Amino acid sequence: MPTDSILTDAPLDVLVLGAGISGIGAGHYLRTEHPSKSFAMLESRDAVGGTWDLFRYPGIRSDSDLNTFGYEFKPWQDPQSIADAPRILDYLREAIADDHLDDAIVFNRRAIAMNWSEADQLWNVTVRRNDSTDDDTFNVQARWVFAGTGYYNYDEGFTPEFPGSEKFAGQIIHPQHWPEDLDYKGKKVIVIGSGATAVTLVPSMQADAAHVTMLQRTPTYVIPLPREDAVSNALKKVLGADRGYALSRQKNIVQQKVVYNLCQRYPRPARAIIRATNKALLPRDFDIDTHFNPPYNPWDQRLCVVPDGDLFKAIKKGSASIETGRIATFTEKGIRLEDGRELEADIIVTATGLNLQLFGGMEVSLDGEAVDLSQTTAYRGMMLSGLPNFAMAIGYTNSSWTLKIGLLCEYFCRVLTYQDANGYTSVRAVEPEGLEKRPLLDFGAGYVKRALDRLPKQGTQSPWTMTMAVSSDVKQLRKGEIVDEFLDYRKAPVAAGV
Template identity: 60%
Template sequence: MTSPATPVEHLDVVIVGAGISGIGAAYYLQRDHPQRSFALLEARGATGGTWDLFRYPGIRSDSDLHTFGYEFKPWRDARSIADADRILAYLRETAAEHGIDEKVRFHTRVLAVSWSSEDARWTVQTERTDTGERGTLTAGWVFAAGGYYRYDEGFTPAFEGRERFRGRIVHPQAWPEDLDHAGRRVVVIGSGATAVTLVPAMAETAAKVTMLQRTPSYVVPVPSEDRLANRLRRWLGEERAHPLIRRKNIAKGRLIWRFCQKHPERARRLIRWVNTKQLPAGYPVDEHFRPPYGPWDQRLCAVPDGDLFRAIRNGTADVVTDRVVTFTENGILLESGRELEADVVVTATGLNVQAFGGIRLTVDGREVGLPETIAYKGMMLSGVPNLAYAIGYTNSSWTLKVGLLCEHFTRLLAHMDAHGYDTCRPEPADPDMPTRPFLDFAAGYVQRAIDQLPRQGDRMPWLTSMDYRSDVKLLRADDVTDPELHFSSATARATRPAEAVSA
């Protein structure tokens, strides 16, 4: 006698990822739709995403936490540019306060999701990362909140001769717990946010730290504490001060970005002047801190309280702008003929972009090729029903956009409830609409994966906006309906007469 099959669990919404985006999505979903069932599927064994994964020295935000934090939860720490431990504590406190931590299913990786229009639901294939056990559940919606890069590996170029090096080579994304760099010579390859964080942090105890870069980045000192924000918090209290501080910092960030975009040469000169004031007299500023591109063509690197410049002034760190020819037994040989001796080499060479965590998407039996899709309002994909995703800003605090996307998502669910719909699918009215890359951003990690990502169109709602003010109108103020977002009901389709279905 055979035992009855175990029924497949059904959830209204599956949120993939329990980092800053997933926790935010869960908050808005249960606030606006408390009757809906949902779970956060997290491949790792802890919440926090990036802020739990990365363990390299000095890891911190490069955005102020009054805007990088959630709109619904004030950032109460005195430091507005904060380290990972403080950010992680904030995220976990948020999850605990709202019972979101109880909705997380750890060690659960989503392998594939397949949509059935007949059933108006996703079938979600999962794998336990601790046991390898496979599982299945179904969901009305999938909300992809896993970010945009691979968690299991970072990007490291193929370096000639690295097997000859007698020291240790590490990537920041897989920082070893047993690495002791005190009193040792360290070379950090890279010039982005990770490198400018690592160098001053390691320089506190290392014999010497060298930042080896092929191309300079714009590096800007910022105060780690927002004095005006802290005064407002003392005068008005946390709850009343929080929205004022956010508006102030949003306006400030937007003003800086627009200034850099409209007046790139003036912005370049201003940044150079600031750098010159921070560096020793006679320092070759143009060689090491003058990029060949305009400000904000790539993200500016923020250094709290000018810690990188301070390490250079103190002589515990230096910058070399050159190209790697080969690793040697004792270090790195450069194109200039110079050899940098090192005991430890850190390859802060970037991320591997991976859209939707590498999940295989299928709609009615047809596999979805991401480069063949077009992003709708920066949160859905053309031809893919009931799937939303959270990708934040590249030119501002990530969470500013994620919050707006989550609000729009819950409004969309409310509209569907009110009209009896169970399916919505974006489709461009003009199938020949011109498209361009999903992220118009010159960073290397984006350019390496540009042909693996969705596209964006040449008009709204098919543009992926990077402007908070525009998104407030589009995602918060404007109606959720749109002629190019099509709603339907599987029940209505199933009960419709045959001649109507075929018409």
């Protein structure tokens, strides 16, 4: 296992933050495109996998198909397309082994601050040892920092203040901190929420619980998809793993784009189709207009996927149910709604979302002057204006996260190649005057809205846009210019008298 010496013996060419799906992807591209460069990966926890290792709640799985959520360079060969977390973790560990990344990952190390030295053309990164009882920190120098930290706060999820929660006699659990020994067999469970976590938990818990109720304030669009993609599996069988995977990936990229565009362009027919699909899978007397009729259009927020319609099956079976209403207060026995109804529970799960946090909450400064990230603007969705030698990995919100990670890693490696060939030691994006801006993540989810004032911005035209389409990013990243009027390449300052 690597020690701190690989971080401190000499300045690194690249410091990768995070050993989740983004960081592992960056590691692959650095190994293959720049094998001579030194790099290390900081992982704040004691295991790889990021989200897929952190979350341990029942049934945790992808909500994107793995033919697109997987890496372009590594075929997904498991028959499950909507796959559970253990399978995804196995895949990520295989990717690490394939590229021999084990010797680059340092566990229990978290970057808490970084300061750019213009004179040295280096980032000085303050790293905390998370496995130390003291507030133990040390400095790491790196020419580049690649932030593969995602955008969630991995320390705590979002839980609203529920009146009377102290009165509840049972257990209150947040999915982000699921107790390994939680026993819900034969118990009444309420899952508060209507997003991806809630629609995963309800069908997963209903087999052992006495009954599971999904309590939602607002309905969500929920669509059934086959857990196994029969067409993709057939293509891999006939064409082989590599060619079959590549074709399946393109097929599903097109499918995702078509569905998203149709929902955006024709919201009323899209809503009608989703409603008809839901109705066919639910009991005849089910109040679909109360529980599956969101007040917004399809894909204004992310659609929830349920593999093989498992949520609908649980409702039809009677082992699960949905209640829609606002919480007035927790009671000793459960939850009382504003309309007077009381729902009894032994366990309440607050699947109420996550907190958004860029770069693990790391403080950023330039020559000792603090940077307000909310005043920066994203360039090609991977750099921030004014920050030298810094790349961030933020995937798609309306498609598979990983599709974008590969494209931005390609662009990142092309920039490194250009710097090496021309003797440049740094590059930064320079925002043009009068650039019209909009929110970085133009998405209606609650966790995004709560954090908009703290996030960088994006522009309204390329290359200052945070595109959410593979076809756009192929132009902007894979084929995008690495030399343009907005990129300021610099060479190390020459010392006086030299």
